[in-house]
Amino acid sequence: MSTIRNDHEVARDLAIQAGQQLVRLRERNGFDEPEVLRTLGDRVSHEFLFSALGRLRPSDAVLSEEGADDPRRLGARRVWIIDPLDGTREFGEVGRTDWAVHVALWEDGELVAGAVSLPAQGSTLSTVDPPWLPEERPAGQRLRITTSRTRPPEFVRRLANQLGAELVPMGSAGAKICAVMLGIADIYIHAGGQYEWDSAAPVAVARAAGLHASRLDGSALTYNRPDPSLPDILVCRPELSGTLLASIRHVANLDSAGPHAGA
Structure with missing residues (x-):
């Protein structure tokens, strides 16, 4: 079995x-103190x-x-x-399933492997077997655009109006990109700033599935x-990319400040 396959x-x-550890943590601690639960979740999963x-790939760096x-x-x-x-x-939050765990590998300038676990949904999308x-x-x-459920961005609202698209509110970036891969949505667009860890794993899997990113x-x-x-x-079905990029330029030009709201 090749090294690349092993990395997948x-x-x-x-x-x-x-993700399994995070599900057990939720069950064990409950939701009476959500900030404590969130802090524990971040720490337990990171550690x-x-x-x-460090054990499996001791020579590799981690971000x-x-x-x-x-x-x-x-x-x-x-x-x-x-x-x-x-x-x-x-x-x-009780009942929320739109959170995820991201693991990606960057090698010599490219994302070469990745996985997004949606533990509360019992699902994992990865480059081992990319979604069809x-x-x-x-x-x-109608086109469907995944967007923040707590901070609906004005830029994306304007884009949706131009395209006649429906907004699909959702939580984590990983869950949003997975929704595009699974056919629940057609487009994920984010214009408010993120970090590499927010998208590396979902983008690795999305590209393996044939999506534009x-x-x-x-x-x-x-x-x-x-x-x-x-x-x-931007993550979307490949046949939509040209139209979407043109629409994004058009909407951005209507606002002299450009797109500056988070997704």
Whole structure:
């Protein structure tokens, strides 16, 4: 079995195992103190993933939302980019299932493996076996754009109005991109600033599934940079990318300040 294949499986298995720990943590602690639960979730998942990667891939660097940034990653050939708990707000709310665990591997400038676990949904999407993308959307179906359920962005509202699209509120970035892969939505767009760990794993899986993923100006998404912030992102079915990029430019030009609301 090749090393690359093993990396796919490591990403998948660790995302699943971290997610299982988070589900048990929710069951054990309950939701009476949501901030305590959220803090525990971030820490428990980070410590598990960081320790497991140190054991399984001791020569690789790690970039984690919950860990101190190690500048040595900038000279490394292989860097694991992880978000131990994406959608912390939703994790601390009863009944919410739109939170995730992200595990991705960047190697020599590219994302080469990734997994997104949706533990409360009992689902994991990974580059081991990327989801199948239907060849065509149902005829006449309105476009559906995943958007924040707590901070609906004005820029995305304007874009939806121009496209005649429906907004689908949802929690974590991973859950939103998974919704596009699973056919629950057609488009994920974010214009308010993120970090690399918010999208690395979902983008790795989305690309493996055949989706388009880029910046809002159509330029490439790049990872393992000195500054891990990532201002904007578009993930969509490939046949929609040209129309969407043109519409994004049009809407941005209507606002002299450009798109500046979070998704």
